[in-house]
Amino acid sequence: MAEPLSPAERDRTFCDILNRELVCALGCTEPIAVAYAAALARETLGCEPERLELDCSGNIIKNVKSVTVPNSGGLAGLEAAATLGAVGGNAASALEVLEDVDDADRARTRELLDRAGYAEVSLAVDVPNLYIRVRAHASGHVADVIIAEHHTNVVYRALDGVKLDGAYDSPEAVASDARDAHDQVLSALSLEAIIEFAEHGSIEAARDALERQLSLNDAISREGLEHAWGAEVGRTLLDSREADTPCRARARAAAGSDARMSGCAMPVVIVCGSGNQGITACLPVLEYAERLGVEGDRLLRALALSDLVAIHVKSYIGALSAFCGAVCAACGAGAAITWMSGGTPEQVGATIVNTLGNVGGIVCDGAKSSCAAKISAAVDAAILGHDMAMAGRSFRAGEGLVQETIEETIASMGYVGRVGMKPTDVEILNIMIGKTEVGR
Secondary structure, eight states: OOOOOOHHHHHHHHHHHHHHHOOEEESOHHHHHHHHHHHHHHHHHTSOOSEEEEEEOHHHHHHHTTSBOTTTTSOBSHHHHHHHHHHHOOGGGGGGTTTTOOHHHHHHHHHHHTSTTSEEEEEOOSSOSSEEEEEEEETTEEEEEEEESSTTOEEEEEETTEEOTTSOSOHHHHHHHHHHHHHHHHHHOOHHHHHHHHHHSOOGGGHHHHHHHHHHHHHHHHHHHHSOOTTOHHHHHHHHOTTOHHHHHHHHHHHHHHHHHTTOOOEEEOBTTBHHHHHHHHHHHHHHHHHHTOOHHHHHHHHHHHHHHHHHHHHTTOSSOSBOTHHHHHHHHHHHHHHHTTOOHHHHHHHHHHHHHHHTTOBOOOSSTTHHHHHHHHHHHHHHHHHHHHTTOOOOTTSTTOOSSHHHHHHHHHHIIIIITHHHHHHHHHHHTTOSOOOO
């Protein structure tokens, strides 16, 4: 077991984690990562590609299939994301790669997509759950870009087989580095350390990232509540019980997803590699903070607690899986709500256990409009978990996956998400791409 960090080391480590996680993204992170890879491939090639080849993991295919690509004029899917990225993407903007595309880029993208075989997609096997390879062809030259393990983690970049400086030699090399970083996060994060950081640590180094998360994610939530985006889950909730704080917390989080999943060209601040999770970890905390009169540094500390709990829970599962990550983010939001309400560390832990014991295992069947409804369900479970914890009630060890300690419970649920749900992930993908006929 790793030696415990000193308070100064803990503060520095936790702020580094927050700054690494809380980055801006325009639209759903999976199609944006595909667009980013394609923009890098074009930059490497030095001209517009004549043809694109995409090899992607099943989880990338699943999460791009049904979601609208932002700034695309309503286009969806891998081919659209890659083509728009190659035509008008700015690789220097990373997860905001499509921010500056214009009407000419959109028209050119539609023209290329109408050309048979311009962008061909294949399923990559025996690769990380998050894996994107784009090969761009033009004038006899080939640019090759691979992203793996993390949405902006370029593990290989080459022109005509000659590797560019600074890129890894293989996906295996970055997978090893990613595992090392993953282990470091696991060794540093615990609920006890997170609460201690929220109460007494220095958040200065992460202040800008936290304030940006509040501002941007609140803005897209308001957009989702004010206009008809997606299935309008947030607006539906707000119409039913506008004065009810728990319902408003669900509505504000769902509305951000309503807009984001339907191609809204407003940036969000992500956590755990996901804008939906960044929204879920933020908006319920903001709603309860307004009700409780929490503001300033205490609000930022509550948000930091929410984000770090989400990261802690999700780190056992990995970047992409069949386990809906909104549950992890809702655990963070519920924990922060309990903390803001004066709950003890034991009650904060009970909130997480109650949430996982209720909705742990909601399946991820790709990014799409129903993500907003899953966010609502996860936040509802977190609020119930909070209410139970504040009343001294909690699910007990031995009931299902609930273990003796909060850390053991998080680990057990993470094992199910990472290992137990792997076959589920395969079958979800097979159904989505038509390889499995569903019937009696």
